[in-house]
Amino acid sequence: MEAKERTFDRSLKGRVAIVTGAGSRAEGIGNGRAAAILLARDGARVLLIDAVQEWAQRTQEMIAEEGGEAMVCAADVSRNEDCQAAVAQAVQQWGRVDILVNNVGIGGPKGTAVDLDLEEWDQALRVNVTSMMLMARHSIPHMLQQGRGSIINVASVAGLIGGHPSLLYPTSKGAVVNMTRAMAAHHGAQGIRVNCVAPGMVHTPMVYARGMSEEVREVRRKRSFLQIEGSGWDVGHAIRYLASDESGWVTGTIFPVDAGATAGRHSY
Template sequence: MAFPTSRISPFQLLRKRLLISKLLPSQATCSLRPAFLLPDILPRTTSFTTTPFPKSQDQQPQYTLPPRPRRDLHGKVAIITGAGAPSSDLGNGRATALLLASDGASVVCVDKNLSLAQHTVSMISSQTLSSNPSVPPPPPPAAALAIEADVTREEDCIRIVGDTINRFGRVDILVNVVGIMGPSGTAVSLEDVEGWDWGMRVNVTSMMLMVRHVVPAMVRNGGDGDKIKGSIVNIGSVAGLRGGSPSLLYPASKGAVVNMTRAMAAHHGKEGVRVNCVCPGMLYTPMMYAAGMTDEMREARRKRSLLQTEGNAWDCASAVRFLAGDEARWITGAVLTVDAGATAAVSLSS
């Protein structure tokens, strides 16, 4: 018996069903497969539905603009350790104190030598903006206080925080600048082991002690809507990231500062305290001058950077100023290098 020649193949049947589904869009349900082609694992029909968009803008979720961060430090109180410098020289601590004060912060200048801290305070009181008539007049001099203290001693750290609160009522910013080069030598050639211990205490333990007593004071601050109650900036060094120093103590201690900063950020973030690290490169500061750096050495250092320029204390202070303020409110545990690109690559220029 012959089969009719008009018989439709399974594939033609599937094609017709698909065409029908396109011609009849009002039909929400259509068959995707002939029942005899596939086992009944899936439903015989599959439904296609669409979710309509809201009919009016009133039904859309409303986006609220977040408040713009403040660009000043008015009402903030900052403690800077190592804020002194010889004569009118500009070290990282003094430059930081001047810059924070110029943005409105009340500044506590801490140094082991009281006269050096007092000189920084006098510079804060007398600093003015440019005499250019197009520049707005300077704000009133920021309040500043000089404190003589040895931050390697815990009792002195307690006193610093207490005197600050007694004078200004709060602590918002801590900048740990104190640091020394320490004894020279490798692990084999180092002769002054006691000097090693002292260098670690100055460069690392002092920062821990200050944070130990500043954080509880910061936590007592009311905080803003996002509960950011304080900012801590530790001064490290690119030597702590790359090593390479002729001595062992300095890069070892500065490397400890870098990872101590990260650990502190993890510990105190839930309390609303941010902790970051600034790692300056080869800046020319009074410390370098006192070490006897020659003009030839300065020129060689300048050429090693990608920008082919020499950095100074203002460059470090500007990085601290950013991390200390509300513009960095969502930054913690960060390590900011200030080195003209030296840690990114070595300059190919001669």
């Protein structure tokens, strides 16, 4: 017997999304800002969380210019009480939570196990890993009320491959990868899908705000099969897909958005 085709409306009208790290530290489009704008374009109402309120406000302005609905929440998502209050704000305003995008992340301390700063290590792990658990902790009970939900954790290709000059960053992103798989197993039977987007060397405000020569930018571009520079929009579209019913049979997946950088090396 032939399987019935599953068709979906990509609209997110009536749904509520929470995006952490929804601002950009320089003018332009980072991963969180792109995801928030794209979710709003498809009809979702979006809570924009960022530690710097002005950055999230700029994202809100961009969404409003397109006729979308969003609200700003200044919060430190490494703190349990801030995560709880942020989710409560979304529920108080819109009555539900359907989508959680755990996008926030920092580079953390440089160095190896021998010489990195221990206090910076602890804090970076709270930002890059613990924050995602805390946001899920407070969002999942509301998703259960709808009988479904979608959580998208943003990691990095650094969590999939070795060779990074610092220990903290790939360690924390690798933790996000396997936390995603574990959460997908825990909550799949409850109708909650949990997936991970692993961006490659995209050119975002977080990257170029620190300064980058054209030579370095060219080397980064050539580290992939496509040899095309990616942007926050590329990551945002992957997040939007995983948030929607179009990916309704997808959970526990790790989705590299990297122009093929993790698929192998050039042999020609």
